[in-house]
Amino acid sequence: MAVQKAIPFHVPYALHTLHNGLRVVLSEDHSVPVVAVVVLYDVGARNEPHGRTGFAHLFEHMMFQGSANVKKGEFYTYVEDNGGVLNGMTSSDFTIYFEVMPSNQLELALWLEADRMRSLQVNQENLDNQREVVKEEKRLRVDNQPFAYARGILLYELAYDNFANAHSVIGSMEDLDAATLEDVQRFFRTYYAPNNAVLAIAGDFEEQQALEWVRKHFGDIPPQEPPQPVDVSEPERSVERRATYTDRLANLPAVAIAWKVPPRHSPERYALAILDRVLFSGESARLHQRLVKREKSALGVSGGLEDRRGPGLFTTFVVFKPDRSFEQIERSIDAEVEAIQQKGVRASELQRARNQIRAERFRGVWGGLYGLQTPLGRAMELAYHTLFDGDPALVNTELQRYLDVTADEVREATTRFLVPRNRTVLHILPGATAVHEE
């Protein structure tokens, strides 16, 4: 059956900068009476010094603890009582907050975000309380789950050489215990300034009205000295790094591999994004076909390109059956990587990767919430491109850079980066009670 011509799609946007340096990016769409407000701060775990790991994330929790005109707990109730949802997320690269509201409550969301950007109020009791909440979050997400520590924390600590990149977002509980109210206040002054943030609004609103509200609520929040830039550069590796970890909660073995790869927007990174789809995306992808289907050795294969503003990682994680060996699994992964280094990728694989990337823009990668069909997805994409790249136009133009990647470029990037000396290999041994055999 004939494949029809691609239908064009375009996200409209307007970028403004306030006197205090706050960048504001707006994207109107009136199809649903919903509006998304995103505030993206240029601070993440990468900014944490030794002895203060986990602080950026703990601070994210503090942002819900009250400001001059919004008491503790009221941030949630103002948003939800008016029909909205909200959340915050911290990564190594950034901290992001969002509200999705019925569109007639846009000004409320702006007021809430402005009030905490201007006048966050923290006290010892709230700090202590949120420290306990974060400790439970770590027990829930990491300490009590099989593979979570090895795959989500240890692998990164081994794969990166620069502390700024290597340490985890959740951080160490000892470091969190050492954090003081003064740390919280200093962190707020340094990083939560209008000139260190991007505000993005997408959905059902009128641009002039929205801008007026933005100026009214954010316009006179004073700017601060720009924070010191973080050095996230990574030295080149000359030898492969290998480690073994026994996971007392796991009952199956697993192998995790991470290769160091270049930062966002380096030319090779687009080729590696295509490689990601060739190896991992869908059941016809090479590693699933080989390890799960043909060799029947793995339960599942995941991984791919993990983008960062600075150097990133290309990872692979395979949980495999107890009667297989680490050597067998590694040999199979190596064989697929080497095949691409020698013969490149097929035209059909390239086409598949291109179409998958085009479709992912709408589907979103995390269960749909963040795809470009939602106001939140559009606001987030615009905010990322504005803060990281200084260019919201990329929301429309970057696609072409993926579509332009050639088979040769994929082969070259694989040959250059997916080599043993550039990688970390972690063997995870099951330490839980052996599985019972009937």
Next chain:
Amino acid sequence: MKTMVPVVTTPPPPSALRPLVLPRREEFVTAGGLRLILVEDNRVPFVTLRLVVRVGSAHDPADLPGLAGLTAHCLTQGTRKRRSFQFAKAVEELGATLEAHANRDFTTVSATVLAENLSTLLQLMGETVLTPAFAPDEVELAKENTIQTLRYQRTQPNFLARERYAQVVFGKHPYSRIAPTEQAVSEMTPDTLREFHDRYYAPDNSLLVVVGAVDDAQLQKALDKAFAGWRPQGVRHEAHEPPPSRQERTVHIVDRPGSVQVNLLMGHLAPRPNEPDFLPLEVVNTALGGRAGSRLFLNVREQKGFAYDVSSHLSEHREASSFSMSAQVRPEVVGEAVEGMLKEVETLRRDGLTANELDSAKNYLNGTFSIRLSTQGGIASEIAAIEMLELPKDSMETYRERVQAVTLQTVHDVVRGRLSAECMAIVAVGEAEQIRSSLEPFGKVEVRPAM
């Protein structure tokens, strides 16, 4: 120079409410008798599809738990025309996804595709639903992986909590099984799957929902072709005895060595989604633990710091739902946490909600309803649920009015009639030795191993 404006110290009022235009649904029947509900959405050149078949784990034969799940899994592992690799390749080259999954009540074959490739994708969807191969080597591999996955799941505290909770709350009803057994999986053959498929996967037992940038004339033509030859089977569904209601509170510990946290899941049965009490209970659930500004979140997390995640849930199943509360807490505070959570239910029974809480919960439900409808997947899921859970056909159109109509009196009646801290099953996954004595005050304690 800009003029200085004073800082605004009170929340700004809302502007005029903009109307939510509900997506217009068109209904067709294909030549072969498959019902289709179409919602045109031209915002993005993309289409979301859900073929729902009324067969779920509740239809598993008593001795073969997991059959609906394995059948759904193997459905996409090759057709009579294409081996599994060829099939996956054909789908994925379109930039599409196509997968099948069974829940308790129904199986969903869900797909997404770039609009330009829709007719090819429909052809593949028809092929996999009508003529799955259930090839012996594919079924063998799926069985082996299901057994390994089951063993892996038994290391996950959340799975263990849900498994035990379902057993205790649903008793002999088929909803009590959330996973297959190794024994049952080993006994399944390609023929078992094929017979199960032939019995339930039929146009008179299914519905196709399509949301996206679609030309309806073209769609109908493509569908007639893709589902040609699919014949109605006169599918019959067995009625099950409803699960028994609980008379006392009991404690069920799943002993998981090495746990650093206790996974708590406690609750009891709740009305079916098509009963009048369901919606008021949804309002109550929202206020109690369905959102961040809820009583449980503010008290157990924000005041006490006992948990990162504490919430309540109202599940939607066709034959019997469940109301539950969950939290993951450190072992030292497990007693206090359970007490705090049960106390919230007792307070609610005594005093009901405040007028303010009621309004807030209604606003939240109506606001998030609009947010859900901002994605194709959200619209498709709403429509599929109406059909599969036997809700009134105009449920979407009347939803917001029905929410608005809930009064304090209705809420209080429903809370008293349907919620009870005294009759909950309390499931706790953790180190039994560490938590047993803290949980004894809440009811008779039973301990089982995790493995």
